[in-house]
Amino acid sequence: MSARHRMRYRIDRAFRQAAAIEIRSKQEMQCRYCKSVLLAGEYTIDHVVPKSRGGLDRKENLCVACVTCNLAKSDMSKKEFRRILESNTPPAGVLLIRAWINYRMERRLQRSLKRICKAVGVDL
Numbered sequence: 235m236s237a238r239h240r241m242r243y244r245i246d247r248a249f250r251q252a253a254a255i256e257i258r259s260k261q262e263m264q265c266r267y268c269k270s271v272l273l274a275g276e277y278t279i280d281h282v283v284p285k286s287r288g289g290l291d292r293k294e295n296l297c298v299a300c301v302t303c304n305l306a307k308s309d310m311s312k313k314e315f316r317r318i319l320e321s322n323t324p325p326a327g328v329l330l331i332r333a334w335i336n337y338r339m340e341r342r343l344q345r346s347l348k349r350i351c352k353a354v355g356v357d358l
Contacts, residue, residue, distance in 0.1 A: 253293050254279050266297040267307065267315060268337040269344070276300065284309040306333035 257279065263272045266280070280299040283289030286309045299307070306329035307315045318325050319337040351357070 250279075253296060254298075257293065257296055258298050261298045263298070265300040265303055265336075267299055267303040267312075267319060268333060268340050270300055270336055270340045272298065272300060278304040280304045280307065282312050284311070287311065300336065302329060302332045302336055306330045 258277070263277070264270065265272060265277070266282075277298045278301055279296050280303075281289045281291075282295050282297055285291075289295050303315075306327070310318075315333075318330060319334055321334075324331050324334055
């Protein structure tokens with residue numbers, strides 16, 4: 235690898251790291267799709283519009299996703315993937331089932347937390 239390519243790689247890597255930090259803080263460390271809370275190192279950067287469908291490597295097209303959702307989403311659009319997660323029947327495929335379960339459990343946890351806080355009189 236030439237010096238020019240090494241420098242470009244370092245600049246690209248630095249840009250990706252800075253973009254990841256900005257995206258993580260904007261999303262408050264939640265998976266964009268299943269809304270589960272992500273710890274450091276448990277997330278991936280996903281293209282909202284997949285590169286295979288013309289999506290670009292721009293901050294507007296990048297989001298934080300859990301590994302399960304990112305792998306299950308594959309090259310689907312956000313709308314297609316959301317439709318699968320919100321369906322009442324489990325989808326076909328192991329990764330899609332895991333993402334579907336994560337989404338369902340997170341929604342139930344959030345609803346339970348709201349009910350408990352309301353019952354106790356604590357604002358969330």
